[in-house]
Amino acid sequence: NCSYQLSSVPLQILIYVNGIYYIFYFLVTLAMIVYKSQVFSYPDDFLAPDLVLLFIMAVLEVPRSYLGSKGNLTEEEAPLGLSLVITVGSVVLSVYFLVWQTYVLKADVIINAVLLFTYGLEAVLKVMAIAAFVS
Amino acid sequence: PPEIRTAAQAPPLRGPAPITDVAKLCVCDLLVAQCDVNCCCDPDCSADDFSLFTTCSVPIVTGDSRLCSQKAALYSLDVEANPPERIFKLIDQVNPSVFCIHATNYKEALSFRSPEMPTSENFDQLLERFGSAAFSAEPDSWDENRDAQNPSDANETYRYEYGVPIQTEDGFLRLPSPVISSWCSDANPAGFLVNQATKCTRSVSVEKCGSVQGVSMLFYTNSSILAVNITVQSVVLQSLNGTQTFLGDRDVLRLPMAVGELCINIVLGVSYHVTYTDAGEITEAAVSFVLGAVNRAALSIQQSFEISFAQINTKPVPLSGNPGYVVGLPVRAGFRPHGYPFPVENFLAAFVLNTNKYNQLTILQSPSNQDCLAAQGPRTPVLFGYNMISGCKLRITAGMKCQPLSQTLLDLLKGQSFPEYVASFGNSQAQDVLDWVPITHLRISEQRISNAFQSSCQIPVSLEIEVKWTKYGSLVNPQARIVNVTATITTTTLEQLPSGRERTVPVTSSVVFTDVSSPAEPGYKAWPTINVKLPFDFFFPFV
Numbered sequence: 001n002c003s004y005q006l007s008s009v010p011l012q013i014l015i016y017v018n019g020i021y022y023i024f025y026f027l028v029t030l031a032m033i034v035y036k037s038q039v040f041s042y043p044d045d046f047l048a049p050d051l052v053l054l055f056i057m058a059v060l061e062v063p064r065s066y067l068g069s070k071g072n073l074t075e076e077e078a079p080l081g082l083s084l085v086i087t088v089g090s091v092v093l094s095v096y097f098l099v100w101q102t103y104v105l106k107a108d109v110i111i112n113a114v115l116l117f118t119y120g121l122e123a124v125l126k127v128m129a130i131a132a133f134v135s
Numbered sequence: 136p137p138e139i140r141t142a143a144q145a146p147p148l149r150g151p152a153p154i155t156d157v158a159k160l161c162v163c164d165l166l167v168a169q170c171d172v173n174c175c176c177d178p179d180c181s182a183d184d185f186s187l188f189t190t191c192s193v194p195i196v197t198g199d200s201r202l203c204s205q206k207a208a209l210y211s212l213d214v215e216a217n218p219p220e221r222i223f224k225l226i227d228q229v230n231p232s233v234f235c236i237h238a239t240n241y242k243e244a245l246s247f248r249s250p251e252m253p254t255s256e257n258f259d260q261l262l263e264r265f266g267s268a269a270f271s272a273e274p275d276s277w278d279e280n281r282d283a284q285n286p287s288d289a290n291e292t293y294r295y296e297y298g299v300p301i302q303t304e305d306g307f308l309r310l311p312s313p314v315i316s317s318w319c320s321d322a323n324p325a326g327f328l329v330n331q332a333t334k335c336t337r338s339v340s341v342e343k344c345g346s347v348q349g350v351s352m353l354f355y356t357n358s359s360i361l362a363v364n365i366t367v368q369s370v371v372l373q374s375l376n377g378t379q380t381f382l383g384d385r386d387v388l389r390l391p392m393a394v395g396e397l398c399i400n401i402v403l404g405v406s407y408h409v410t411y412t413d414a415g416e417i418t419e420a421a422v423s424f425v426l427g428a429v430n431r432a433a434l435s436i437q438q439s440f441e442i443s444f445a446q447i448n449t450k451p452v453p454l455s456g457n458p459g460y461v462v463g464l465p466v467r468a469g470f471r472p473h474g475y476p477f478p479v480e481n482f483l484a485a486f487v488l489n490t491n492k493y494n495q496l497t498i499l500q501s502p503s504n505q506d507c508l509a510a511q512g513p514r515t516p517v518l519f520g521y522n523m524i525s526g527c528k529l530r531i532t533a534g535m536k537c538q539p540l541s542q543t544l545l546d547l548l549k550g551q552s553f554p555e556y557v558a559s560f561g562n563s564q565a566q567d568v569l570d571w572v573p574i575t576h577l578r579i580s581e582q583r584i585s586n587a588f589q590s591s592c593q594i595p596v597s598l599e600i601e602v603k604w605t606k607y608g609s610l611v612n613p614q615a616r617i618v619n620v621t622a623t624i625t626t627t628t629l630e631q632l633p634s635g636r637e638r639t640v641p642v643t644s645s646v647v648f649t650d651v652s653s654p655a656e657p658g659y660k661a662w663p664t665i666n667v668k669l670p671f672d673f674f675f676p677f678v
Contacts, residue, residue: 040236102240102244106203107233108237
């Protein structure tokens, strides 16, 4: 990094890649829930929470990426911090889809594991960026 | 039968428990306690049976194949080996698809849920959920511990119905009985509440003394009826010439052994006595043995087996039909103990039943020498539906006094304890007062007493019991019910004889059963009518 630029390039790349990956994740998870409801016994009492949480996760992703990107580019720690907080929420939801979903298929395990990995990496880079901005 | 198997594996309130151990699951094991042909997973088959199979009808037993990793039991026959043997392997089967189920958080995802058994506590709630014309199949989702709501019994109890084979730890309680020929077959299961007595022949010899299973005490006592152990109640030793001695120590297990020329402690008779509660649970089982000995010349022995059931805390009273009388069974009778207050509603356990059937309604049994005064022997019980007549001859001599003679004859005809009431049904209980019919007594004099002032005493010469019965119940299965019992004593005057002369008077007693059933009336449905009414102002302008 140049001394006058504190924005983290890897973080920006990761946020961009994460955004694309999340779109893929959302579509695949939604398609698999539809598949599960057709193939397995999936009563409404169990289907509704899974769908609702998926949409909440999608809704959370938008401000998370935006705030992360904005905070990184404007070198402000407040949006980055907020984005970090939202990331924690997204991590919890991802763990739900990994462990506490009604039916956890092998594909669910794979894509949630990848998502958790990118979230983790993003969180580390955000913390480093905040540390760089604050100091 | 699946009901018994589930009853043995789970408390009856919860219903069947899911079997998830693939090593124990076998869909081709249809015959209980017997080997199914070509069923490689049948636990009842021995290695000899496997060597006779040609193929395995069930080669693999797995759980749901959509799971990512699951246990599978593989059964195959190794035909190369001599003799052919069964190979059993337990492997982990992996589903390669990326859409295999890794985990589920939904209990009913892969197996059916055990249905809730209705009890008095949850009946209202179940009626609310399922009582309407349509209901949702989904469960209350967050109520995972549904089984915890049902009170689980601490000791599991097993309820039986009539005729159901009594289950033991390994199969059924067997009562050996003859099948086709008179040889004993050990495969006859004892049914609940079915009193049986069988006799069959078993081949035994002194050489095979200890090896024949069916003559050893251990064979009949080592299986326990699930929660209940079979206890030995009594052991009787029968010697070769037939004398029986009762043995005091019943805890000692006497196994057959060869002693010199004899083989002793061979089981000759087994008598099971099972106690049950009125809910259908077996609480006790006791067995009594008759042990004997065989010598070298004997090739077979005859064994007798019986099983009887008694309800707990009751004294068994033999029934004469259930509910209607069965032809040939004794007519039940009894007394009302004196001292009971007269109002009918205070009758409680009002009747003392004569449990000894020779004290029930009985008639005189004809003595062998036809002499009435010598006839004080046993009396014949009155059997339902059998008209009987018996009698004797009375020799009247000159000096006989009338009054004692009349009393003696009355005792002779009626017996020591002539009952007052007769049961109207074969299974009438002592506490149901209305089920008992009083015996009406009539006295008829044979000769018309022309002279009312003649103080002659009458001696009874005939007792006729007329039992009127009717058919009761449905047309296809009518039950016999006694409605009236009349005991008629016919008396005659005792003439004073000149000395030296004697006269013989016949004395008879008889029982007659008369059918007084009214004919069955068929009932027909009414013809359908057309119910048409004109409106009352149909003819308006004119009416």
